[in-house]
Amino acid sequence: MSEGKGNGEGSKVAQFKAGKPKTGGRQQGTPNKHRASVREIAAQYVDDVLDVLARIAADETAPAAARVAAARELLDRCEGKPAQRIEQVVSDTAASNKYNDIATKIRLEQLALEEERKFYEKYGR
Template structure:
């Protein structure tokens, strides 16, 4: 399907990079009311007896003052030491077959591949 191509070139409207005047005015009004809004949130936090309101207002103040916290993932890195050589697929298969048996290895392989693509064999190994 071909991408949409307009019949005529665009005319009118703001030029690229020109700020929207209404957005600028709203931003200016909001900035003028900012200190009052922060004071209102702080007053809510101090005067409320509802824990949900206290928590929500405290979170808003912290987000505004320090920025929203980022989402981090802790990843544990396990280095490959000289004593831990990598095994070839054949060596891994032999080790798993020895510990699980032929039927156990085959069942594990089917289960793992079914979890990967929901079919039973990885997509790149299926016969075509």
């Protein structure tokens, strides 16, 4: 039996099977250790970065775009990003249901005709 990372024949790597629950791996909610170490490193620079952003936002000689971007970043950190509005139109009318029913019937008829054609090609009439 070959070992390795492949998932071909003889591999020890478990393969996904449809309808089977996921097994192994981290438990839900367990933090990624690599990401946690990156956060710890980045946390060392938070105060300095916030100071730089505050200086840019307050610097009247800085370009307006830089000042606005710095101010936005500061606000996003202290107030949180503003909620975005998402609109979705859901149409569940009798007409749309009727259309979906007709479209489904047509698709099923097309599939049946295709299967019938394949059968006759293979076995004759």
